[in-house]
Amino acid sequence: MKRSEIMNMLGKERILGSFFALIVILLLVVAGPAQALEFTITDIPTTNKGDTLSYDIVVNVLDTEQLPLEDTTLIIRSRAGNFDEFRCMVFEDGSFSCTRQKGSDSAPLDPDSSIHITRNNVNGTFGYGYFSGGDLIFHVTWDTPVNLRPGEYGTKLIIESNDHVFSSDEKLFNIITPARPGDRFSIRARGTRSLVNGQELNSQNSLSLYYSNNQREQGQSTLELHGPRNQRLGIIMDNARLIDNSEDEIIIKYRGHGSYNRNNVNFREITIIVDKHTRLVDISGIGDINFQANDLAVTLMAP
Helix, strand or coil, X not given: CCHHHHHXXXXXXXXXXXXXXXXXXXXXXXXXXXXXXXXEECCCCCEECCXXXXXXXXXXXXXXXXXXXXXXXXXXXXXXXXXXXXXXXXXXXXXXXXXXXXXXXXXXXXXXXXXXXXXXXXXXXECCCEEECEEEEEEEEEECCCCCCCEEEEEEEEEEECCXXXXXXXXXXXXXXXXXXXXXXXXXXXXXXXXECCEECCCXXXXXXXXXXXXXXXXXXXXEEECCCCCEEEEEEXXXXXXXXXXXXXXXXXXXXXXXXXXXXXXXXXXXXXXXXCCEEEEEEEECCCEEEEEEXXXXXXX
């Protein structure tokens, strides 16, 4: 092979190598510092509205990263079908300021004092306006307002750093109405509208429910959904959790097991909502299969 041909080949290899190196650099720039922070949120127990709950958000900052401390936001929000959002800005010196926005995202921001945040440093280094190389722990205490709507809530932490936004996953938990002494009721309901794994059954549906906050008095609760060609979903519900029992509605959650067309199925969550004004019941379930049944008419509600 001639010297000129060898030089041409070497030149092409250098150009190709430079091209690939440039591609790698561009990919790193676009990806940003995705692994610079790791978030962990401790478990949050189911809490009666009006009671106090607490949890920790741990932010692990790598030794090679410097985390600005001026743009940190804690969010707690309702996921129960209504807009209710708490936001807290945590400042560079560890102080914080919180607001509550209720009703819609265009509602006014009201100052809120129900949340308290303590920021601690474990094995990290504080510089001028930044933190690096350790764990930054945000201890959150929330004196839950008595006017919260019972249901599922979520919380997360957001940190903005040099045009990059870091966010924890949203941690979910439940707020419930405190059980009243002797809280118990029976409900029977029937309807025809139902959907199982996207397939309409729309035949005979029946709910038989008994709840007591005294476990020794807890009766069996069942649900049956029927469809054409002998299709049937039968469920036995247990592990009852009363979320709300107000003048307007009853919300109760279960786990459950049963059979669908002779195949065993399990449900990690079944939610039953009873509208006391319309006397209609909506039911949904998540598990091995998903289902919903709507507008079951109450035939018995006692007491």
